[in-house]
Each structure stands twice: as C-alpha cells, then as structure tokens.
Amino acid sequence: MGQSVTVPITISVNGKQHSAEVEPRLLLAQFLRETLSMTGTHIGCDTTSCGACTVIIDGSSAKSCTVLAVQANGAEVTTVEGLADGDTLHPIQEGFWEKHGLQCGFCTPGMMMSAVALLNDNPEPSEEEIRHGLAGNVCRCTGYHNIVLAVQYAADKMKS
Amino acid sequence: MIPAPFQYHKPTSVAEAAELLKKHGSDAKILAGGHSLIPLMKLRLAQPEVIIDIGAIESMSYIQEREEGIAIGGTTHYVDIANSSTVPKALSEAAAQVADVQVRNRGTIGGSLAHSDPAADLPAALVALKGQIITSSTNEHRTLESNEFFQDLFTTALREDEIISEILVPAESEETGSAYVKFGNKASHYAVVGVAASVTLTNGKCIEASIGVTGAGPAAYQASESISELVGSDLGDGAIEKASAKAGEGVDFNDDVHASGEYRAHLVTVFAERAIRLAASRAS
Numbered sequence A: 001m002g003q004s005v006t007v008p009i010t011i012s013v014n015g016k017q018h019s020a021e022v023e024p025r026l027l028l029a030q031f032l033r034e035t036l037s038m039t040g041t042h043i044g045c046d047t048t049s050c051g052a053c054t055v056i057i058d059g060s061s062a063k064s065c066t067v068l069a070v071q072a073n074g075a076e077v078t079t080v081e082g083l084a085d086g087d088t089l090h091p092i093q094e095g096f097w098e099k100h101g102l103q104c105g106f107c108t109p110g111m112m113m114s115a116v117a118l119l120n121d122n123p124e125p126s127e128e129e130i131r132h133g134l135a136g137n138v139c140r141c142t143g144y145h146n147i148v149l150a151v152q153y154a155a156d157k158m159k160s
Numbered sequence B: 001m002i003p004a005p006f007q008y009h010k011p012t013s014v015a016e017a018a019e020l021l022k023k024h025g026s027d028a029k030i031l032a033g034g035h036s037l038i039p040l041m042k043l044r045l046a047q048p049e050v051i052i053d054i055g056a057i058e059s060m061s062y063i064q065e066r067e068e069g070i071a072i073g074g075t076t077h078y079v080d081i082a083n084s085s086t087v088p089k090a091l092s093e094a095a096a097q098v099a100d101v102q103v104r105n106r107g108t109i110g111g112s113l114a115h116s117d118p119a120a121d122l123p124a125a126l127v128a129l130k131g132q133i134i135t136s137s138t139n140e141h142r143t144l145e146s147n148e149f150f151q152d153l154f155t156t157a158l159r160e161d162e163i164i165s166e167i168l169v170p171a172e173s174e175e176t177g178s179a180y181v182k183f184g185n186k187a188s189h190y191a192v193v194g195v196a197a198s199v200t201l202t203n204g205k206c207i208e209a210s211i212g213v214t215g216a217g218p219a220a221y222q223a224s225e226s227i228s229e230l231v232g233s234d235l236g237d238g239a240i241e242k243a244s245a246k247a248g249e250g251v252d253f254n255d256d257v258h259a260s261g262e263y264r265a266h267l268v269t270v271f272a273e274r275a276i277r278l279a280a281s282r283a284s
C-alpha cells in the first residue's frame, strides 16, 4: 500500500484563496464539500456519469468527483455558490426559477455550471447546442425541456 | 468512493516524468486527464502506489503543423483536437464525439491511446490516418505505428517505462478526405462500434484508402480486406458495398451487455459504409 504523504495546495474557489494540507487521493468534490463545507456541489453517481458535481476549473467545466484536489492546485474554481452576487441571482439561476427548470433540485448545481460554461463559449446557442452542451448532466425528474428553456432565458438575459 | 492512498508527483517536464517512471517502475502510474484512471482507482481496480501527474506539463499540450505532418502533444485535450481545423477531419470528428463536454475538457489523446479501451474513439481515427505514436523514456524515443500499437484489450506496444509524448498524423492533401462515425452507447457515449475512413481520389480513382475500426473487437484494427476493394476503384456504390461487407472479416467480436457479437458484426458493415461515403464526399 502506498503511504499517503499530505501535500499543500492552494485553490481559488469563487475568487477566494483556500490553502490546505490534503491527502493526494482527496477528490476535488470532497475538498469542496468536506474541507470547505461548500455543499452546493452535489455528488450523485460518484462514477463520472451524472454531472451533478460539475464545477468550472480555469474556465472549463469538469466533473469534480473525477478530479483530484491536487490536480486543481493553483487553479481557479467556480462552484454554484459563486454564481449569485449577494441577493442578486445570476441569469442562469433566474432562468431555472422563471422556467421551472428544477423539481427536486439535485442535478441543478451541475446543470447550471455546465450551462454557464456553455454560455461563456457560445452566448447564443441553438436548442440543439444546448442539449449537446448539457449531455454530461443527467436529471431524473424535471425532464430536459424546461432546463433548455432556462438556458435560453439566461442567454437572452445575458445578451441584454 | 475513495482511491487507495498513493504518493503524488507533479513533474514539470517529460524528462522528469520519465525519470520518475523509471525510478518507481511497476508501482507507478502516469496520470493525464484521469478520466479512465481515477474511476478505476475509485473502484480500487487500480491501486498504484505512486502517481506521476503529467497533466500540468505545459510543453506537452499543443497542435503544430510541421514538415513531417501534424504533431499533437501527448496531453492535448479532446476539446482542443475537436476544435482544431488543422488536424484531419477523422481525428477532430472522433474527439468531438467522445463522451460529453466535461470529459472532453479533461481527457487527453495520450491517455486514450495508452489506455486502449476497446470502445475508445481516437484509436480508430489514428489507425485510419496511419498516425504514429512517439514515446519517451529516460534513454530513448521510439516511433510506433498505430497499426501495430493497439494489441489487445487494454494492451498496447507501450513499455512500462515509456510515456506517450507526441502523436504524429500526416497532413491531409486536397485529394484526401477522412471521417469518423460511430454507434455510441446512449449513456456513456463510448463506441459500441466506431469506424474511421480515409480515402484519396486522383482523377476519379481511389489511390489510397485506410479504415480503422473500434468497439468491434478487443482493440482497434485496420480493416485490410476492405482496403483492397477500394484501392483502384472509382469509389462507386459497388466498391463501397463490397469493402464495407469485409470490414469485420476475421474479427473476434466483443459480445457484452451493450451488444451481441452478431449485432456488432452487422454494425461494423453499416458504419464502415457510412464512414467511407462521408470520407469520399470530402475528397475532391
């Protein structure tokens, strides 16, 4: 069995630097949820399949259940907690609210992070592009129709 | 699910990574995008004692046009290959069809080739394009032909002390067209069967053809029987149909929960035909 020597890391999460000594096997999702107590990032499948754990690392969406915290050392991570500006919702959050893009809400943080990454790359996605852009995120209950409407709402809002 | 403990190294150059790999031998595993290795470690199907993380070596991620062809760094992400207009179409199309956005942001070409999952997309494209895999160890570089690289289930010609540092594919002339099409698993998007084709047409006649198949058998292969039907033909319906019918010849088909061997044998012929037609439509 390999010995686990802890490693010092510093990760910027939603603009704030966090330093910690971590075991290399610590997953980024655990680092966020357990070390930083930021439980907005959900763990659904823990097998890289559902996308509930999606966060944005240096501008690209990633499933944080399949990234080691040490791999994100020095990176800038954005989680769902970083979307709202105080009491003002981010357009994507407003979109999910207005268009009823969630039921139980379990998949929602990951859906929103994938949607934000998509809109950063492509501010005016077609319906098909939205569906492709969210292919790595699974929702068990809302169905995808209203989620697509929520992303379209956000795209319109962000344009104006 | 939490991986077993391991020692972590983050080298900053290929040479340093090769030194570490030599030092730790079979106790060590290279980590690139981590999108095959970390899931295996979480399931404890892999329990390496030492992890050598090459994912942050900046000099390993690039796409360059060179005299000898197009060079792609070993840790170049799928997303960059998918968005590249420099790499041949079969390769960008294969990268664009891997899994989903999040996986394409993390997974790397070197990781895909080294892992040699029987359902991986890129190996088929590489075989069809007759790409070369450049490896680095502490004392040498080797150039391996893609046709001989993928040997069996998760088994390649890569030695334990080697790192895939670069992939080289020939630049496509105007007369050459290539394509990758697949029948993907609906949940994971892994290829149940995927076929890449590359054809060169000169004065209406096919002078060169190459077909790579993934998902069908234990590892990606070159469909040699099909090629002889295409070369010398005008790529008319007759030649394409004959070539497609032979794309699974001699293959020991995978038979699993996703598809029976019989169904895969059928899919290979259907997707070979689609790949050849699409490649031909791009060769002018």
Ligand SMILES: Cc1cc2nc3c(=O)[nH]c(=O)nc-3n(C[C@H](O)[C@H](O)[C@H](O)COP(=O)(O)OP(=O)(O)OC[C@H]3O[C@@H](n4cnc5c(N)ncnc54)[C@H](O)[C@@H]3O)c2cc1C
Residues within 6 Å of the ligand: A047, A048, A049, B029, B030, B031, B032, B033, B034, B035, B036, B037, B038, B039, B074, B075, B097, B098, B099, B100, B103, B106, B107, B108, B109, B110, B111, B112, B114, B115, B117, B119, B120, B121, B122, B162, B163, B164, B165, B188, B189, B190, B191
């Ligand atoms: C949900 C999901 C869906 C997927 N769907 C698809 C799909 O549709 N199509 C598809 O093709 N793939 C798919 N994959 C696999 C994905 O493409 C992996 O990223 C890829 O197989 C491995 O690349 P990596 O960079 O993540 O490698 P890692 O996981 O880091 O490494 C994989 C293996 O290769 C070795 N290795 C890595 N890089 C090198 C190198 N440069 N030199 C030597 N050895 C190296 C490692 O030691 C390890 O043994 C999927 C994965 C997931 C999690």
Ligand code: FES
Residues within 6 Å of the ligand: A042, A043, A044, A045, A046, A047, A048, A049, A050, A051, A052, A053, A054, A063, A064, A065, A066
């Ligand atoms: S929890 Fe990470 S993909 Fe499901």
Ligand code: FES
Residues within 6 Å of the ligand: A101, A102, A103, A104, A105, A106, A107, A108, A138, A139, A140, A141, A142
């Ligand atoms: S809202 Fe319940 S899983 Fe998507």
